[in-house]
Amino acid sequence: MLPADSVNFPPDCESVVRALWDHLDGETDPETTRSIDEHLASCEGCRSHADFERDVVERISALRREHSNPDRLKSEVLAALQDAGLGG
Amino acid sequence: MTDPSGTADFERDALPWLNDVARFALSLTRDETEADDLVQMTYLNAFRGWHTFKPGTDVRKWLFTICRNAFLKSLRKQDRLVFSEEGDLDAMPSVMGHIYAERQEMGDLLSRIDVGPAIDRAIRELPEPHRSILTLVDVEGLHYQEAAEVLEVPVGTVRSRLFRARRAVQESLIRHAEDMGLAGGNQEGTDAAS
Numbered sequence: 001m002l003p004a005d006s007v008n009f010p011p012d013c014e015s016v017v018r019a020l021w022d023h024l025d026g027e028t029d030p031e032t033t034r035s036i037d038e039h040l041a042s043c044e045g046c047r048s049h050a051d052f053e054r055d056v057v058e059r060i061s062a063l064r065r066e067h068s069n070p071d072r073l074k075s076e077v078l079a080a081l082q083d084a085g086l087g088g
Numbered sequence: 089m090t091d092p093s094g095t096a097d098f099e100r101d102a103l104p105w106l107n108d109v110a111r112f113a114l115s116l117t118r119d120e121t122e123a124d125d126l127v128q129m130t131y132l133n134a135f136r137g138w139h140t141f142k143p144g145t146d147v148r149k150w151l152f153t154i155c156r157n158a159f160l161k162s163l164r165k166q167d168r169l170v171f172s173e174e175g176d177l178d179a180m181p182s183v184m185g186h187i188y189a190e191r192q193e194m195g196d197l198l199s200r201i202d203v204g205p206a207i208d209r210a211i212r213e214l215p216e217p218h219r220s221i222l223t224l225v226d227v228e229g230l231h232y233q234e235a236a237e238v239l240e241v242p243v244g245t246v247r248s249r250l251f252r253a254r255r256a257v258q259e260s261l262i263r264h265a266e267d268m269g270l271a272g273g274n275q276e277g278t279d280a281a282s
Contacts, residue, residue, distance in 0.1 A: 002247075021251055025225065027232055056258055059207055060226040067110040073124055074106055077131050084135055086095050 002028045011039045016046050024054050098138045102131070105148045108228075109155055115223040116159045118212050126162065130155040152228075152238045156220050163216070203261055210260035217241075218253035225250050 002022040011019075016039050022028050023036045040047045067073055078086070109130055113123040133154050134141075141150055211219060217239065224235040225246075232250070236243040 021254065022247070025232070027247075053254075056254065056261070057226055059203055060211070060222065060254075060257060061229075063115075063204065063208055063211070064111065064227045065114050067107065067114060067123070068120060070107050070110060073110055073127060074103075076124065077106060077128055078103075080128050080132055081135055084132055086099065086135060 002032065011035050013039075013043060013046055016040070016043070017049065020046075020050055020053055024050065024057060094138050095135075097143075098135055101147050102134055102138070102151060105151050106131070108148055109151050112152055112155055112223065112228060113159070115211075115227045116156070116219065118208065122162075126155060126158055129158045129162075133158060146234075146237075149230075149234060149238050152224065153240065156238065159220075160216060203264070206261055206264040207257060210257045213260070214253055214256055217249055218256065221246055221249045222253040222257070226254075 002019055016023075016036055019028060019032065019036060023033060028036065040050055081087075106127070110123060110127050113126040113130070114120060117123045117126060130151060134151055137154070141147070211222060214222060220239065221235060224230045224238055225232065230238065232243050232246045235250075236246045239246065
């Protein structure tokens with residue numbers, strides 16, 4: 001959790017930018033979260049910045065790929081484990 | 089019947105996380121064949137080291153740690169391991185200012201171009217430990233503290249590495265946009281193009 005004294009109260013643009021990723025990741029305490037949200041609601045520049053940062057992180061998250069054939073992989077892993085003594 | 093080696097516990101507690109480990113391996117390697125080998129190595133190492141696992145702790149995070157260590161080992165073997173210098177986190181505000189200056193155009197660009205391949209390439213090019221931390225937090229959704237436990241580093245280190253990784257991806261996106269002629273870059277570049 002980001003230390004509460006990392007953000008000025010009331011927060012200015014610089015401290016909001018410094019804490020922005022922590023904030024977007026849910027790593028700020030409730031009081032800091034509320035203060036940053038209030039600042040973002042009233043500051044178009046920081047809000048636009050936050051939207052951009054959030055968008056990039058969401059697009060990184062969207063690259064999450066599941067295995068195309070998990071059943072085959074599981075069979076292969078189980079076979080290797082059995083060779084190593086699993087269930088033996 | 090006793091089970092001194094704990095193989096039944098291993099089967100019950102570790103195997104259900106196979107899909108999560110596969111996804112993590114896929115995010116690290118960006119290649120399914122390499123990921124398959126990595127998953128297999130992870131489970132073999134985990135099985136051999138099962139006696140070191142502390143019951144009641146998080147098996148998934150323990151497997152991620154083993155997977156990541158196996159990944160680093162495979163990179164070393166192939167002489168592909170590139171570690172990033174840590175640098176100074178105090179440099180963050182100026183870099184953020186740079187990103188901020190670019191953002192006005194980039195915000196629109198993200199909705200106009202398919203940035204998926206560019207992000208994928210940017211992650212592939214990330215040096216360690218940045219690729220691992222970005223994968224753990226942004227792809228696997230771990231909190232900073234959880235990622236710190238997987239990587240066995242302080243949470244402040246997770247924060248600074250994550251921010252550098254994201255910054256590198258953002259800068260890669262800006263370069264990608266500039267290459268496509270969609271971002272202005274600096275004024276000289278604009279003048280030269282006109």
